[in-house]
């Protein structure tokens with residue numbers, strides 16, 4: 001039997017109630033990790049915790065609103081009540097642009113602040129809180145869920161693209177600052193992946209362009225199909241594993257070929 005890639009590691013996965021975060025939590029558990037799961041919707045993370053437990057690993061569902069700075073800074077302490085240390089931090093929770101799709105001249109300032117808080121400030125606060133102990137132990141992983149929208153513009157998505165570009169910047173600087181300590185810090189840049197967030201975005205794009213959703217879906221990338229959350233999770237497993245110890249500060253596209261630079 002092949003050895004499990006994350007045997008006895010502890011992972012904190014934000015936004016783990018559905019979509020990409022859920023897929024990562026389950027893939028990590030299959031590779032032998034215990035998982036702390038967070039999101040606002042308790043029922044969703046409790047369901048994922050039950051799925052992780054069924055795979056034979058420990059899981060804790062910790063409801064948190066990461067737009068609230070006090071809750072974000074309090075999260076590591078809550079995780080520490082259940083697990084001895086966090087080896088792998090996955091900053092995956094995010095809010096998309098489709099909840100409030102406006103051009104910058106007409107942007108909603110409250111939505112801007114909310115997007116910065118969830119997509120950029122929360123990853124910064126969790127990195128700041130958890131990475132020092134990783135460097136002390138000489139092993140750690142941070143995986144930031146950016147986006148291909150962290151490398152290019154997207155109509156009516158000013159806050160989303162700005163936060164995802166920012167998250168890649170945070171990834172690169174944090175990687176430089178931890179280089180050589182046994183900690184690696186990388187970003188994944190998914191393209192369109194079949195989740196609640198993406199299906200809402202496709203609807204917005206279809207309306208902006210006056211095209212049917214199924215045509216948008218077929219033209220979403222050169223492969224002509226949406227990616228599945230499990231495909232993103234495979235890359236997260238690799239980055240979290242020892243196999244990826246030589247890679248840090250990268251922002252890896254996994255986008256069905258929609259981005260080729």
Ligand code: NAP
Nearest residue numbers: 015017019020039040041066093094147192193195197198
């Ligand atoms: P999703 O299905 O909407 O899941 C988002 C997760 O984040 C949920 O568990 C959500 O739970 C949590 N979340 C949102 N706001 C939160 C808050 N204030 N506090 C705590 N948790 C919060 O979206 P997804 O597509 O899986 O997205 C996951 C990540 O991938 C995001 O960072 C997204 O930007 C990125 N991404 C996705 C795609 C795509 O095509 N799907 C492409 C590129 C990048 P609650 O609502 O219960 O809080």
